[in-house]
Amino acid sequence: xxxxxxxxxxxxxxxxxxxxxxxxxxxxxxxxxxxxxxxxxxxxxxxxxxxxxxxxxxxxxxxxxxxxxxxxxxxxxxxxxxxxxxxxxxxxxxxxxxxxxxxxxxxxxxxxxxxxxxxxxxxxxxxxxxxxxxxxxxxxxxxxxxxxxxxxxxxxxxxxxxxxxxxxxxxxxxxxxxxxxxxxxxxxxxxxxxxxxxxxxxxxxxxxxxxxxxxxxxxxxxxx
Numbered sequence: 001x002x003x004x005x006x007x008x009x010x011x012x013x014x015x016x017x018x019x020x021x022x023x024x025x026x027x028x029x030x031x032x033x034x035x036x037x038x039x040x041x042x043x044x045x046x047x048x049x050x051x052x053x054x055x056x057x058x059x060x061x062x063x064x065x066x067x068x069x070x071x072x073x074x075x076x077x078x079x080x081x082x083x084x085x086x087x088x089x090x091x092x093x094x095x096x097x098x099x100x101x102x103x104x105x106x107x108x109x110x111x112x113x114x115x116x117x118x119x120x121x122x123x124x125x126x127x128x129x130x131x132x133x134x135x136x137x138x139x140x141x142x143x144x145x146x147x148x149x150x151x152x153x154x155x156x157x158x159x160x161x162x163x164x165x166x167x168x169x170x171x172x173x174x175x176x177x178x179x180x181x182x183x184x185x186x187x188x189x190x191x192x193x194x195x196x197x198x199x200x201x202x203x204x205x206x207x208x209x210x211x212x213x214x215x216x217x218x219x220x221x222x223x224x
Contacts (some may be wrong), residue, residue, distance in 0.1 A: 004031060004110060004111070004203065004207070005027065005030050005031060005110065005111040005112075005203060006030075006111070006114070007030075007111060007112065007113045007114070008040075008113075008114050008116070009114065009115045009116070009131050009148070009152070010042060010131070010132075010133065012148060013133065013140075013144070013145065013148060013168075014026070014135070014138065015027065016141075016144045016147075016148060016195065017138045017140075017141055017144060018138075023202070024202055024206065027199070027202055027203060027206060031203070041074055042077070042132075042134055044066070044069060044074065044078050045077065045081045045082070045132065045134055045171070048062045048065070048066070048078065048082060049081070049082075049085055049118050049119060049132050049169075049171075050118055050119055052082070052085060052086075052089065053085075053089055053096060053119040053121075054096050054119050059082055059083075059085065059086040062082055063079055063082050063083070066078045066082065073136075077134055077136065080134075080171075081132075081134045081171035082171075084171045084172070084173060084174065084175040085169075085171055085175065087175070088169070088175040088177075092121065094121035094122060094123050095122045096119065096120065096121055096122070097120040097121060097122040097127045098120055099117050099120045099129040099161075099163050100159075100161060101114060101115060101116040101117065102114075102115050102152060102155045102156050102159050103115075104151045104152055104154065104155035105155075106196050106199070106200055107196065107200070108200055110199075110200045110203045111199060111200070113148075113151060113152070113155075115129075115131065115152045115155070115166075116131075117129035117130060117131065118130060118131055118132045118169075119132075126164035126165065127164055127165075128163060128164060128165040128166065128167060128179070129165075129166045130166070130167050130168065130169050130177070131166075131167070131168045131169070132168070132169050132171060133168050133169065133170045133171065133172075134170070134171045134172065135172075139172065140168065140170045140176075140178060142178060144195075145168055145178050146178070146180060146182075146183035147191070147192040148192075148195070149166050149167065149168070149178075149180040150180065150183070150192040151192050151195075151196065152166055153166060153180055154192075165179050165181045166179070166180050167179040167180060
C-alpha cells in the first residue's frame with residue numbers, strides 16, 4: 001500500500017498525545033483528498049525562534065513584531081513562547097550551527113514524518129538539532145517525545161548524516177528541553193517500533209472501511 005499520510009514533526013507529536021478517538025479523527029482528516037493539513041498555528045513562533053537563535057534578532061524586537069499577528073490566540077501564544085525562549089537561550093551559551101532536515105518513512109510507507117530543525121547549536125563539537133513545541137492544550141509527554149525522536153534519529157542514521165543529539169524545546173511555562181540522549185533515564189511504556197505499528201494499523205483500518213476511503217494514494221499534503 002502506498003504512503004498516504006505526511007506529518008510535520010509537531011503535527012506528529014499532536015497525534016501521538018491524543019486519546020484513541022481524537023487520534024483517529026486527526027489521521028482520518030489527513031487522509032481526505034480535500035485536506036491540506038490545516039493552518040499551521042505555530043509557524044510564526046518557530047520562525048521567530050529561528051530569527052532569535054540563528055540570526056541574533058533581539059527578543060524584544062520579535063515580541064513587538066508579534067503585535068501584527070491578527071489572531072488574538074496566536075498572537076498571545078507567540079508572545080508567551082518568546083518570553084520563555086529568551087531566558088532559556090541566554091542560559092545556554094552555545095554557538096549556533098546548521099543541520100539538514102530529514103524524513104522518517106514508516107516500514108510499509110503508510111506515513112512519513114518530516115523533521116525540520118528550527119535551530120541547532122554546537123557544544124564542544126557536538127551538534128544538537130532542535131524542534132520547538134508550544135501548545136495551550138497538550139503538554140509534552142516525555143516517553144512519547146523520546147519515542148518520536150528515536151524515529152527521527154533512525155532516519156538521520158539512514159541518511160548518513162546524524163547530529164550528536166536531537167531534541168524538542170517546549171516553550172510552555174517554564175521552558176524545558178527534551179533531548180534524546182536523556183531517553184535512557186525515562187521508562188517508556190511502548191517502544192518506538194510499537195508506536196509506528198499502531199499508527200500504521202490505524203491508517204489501514206481507516207482506508208479499509210472506516211470512512212470508505214479508497215485504498216489508493218490521495219493527493220500529497222504539505223507537512224505541518
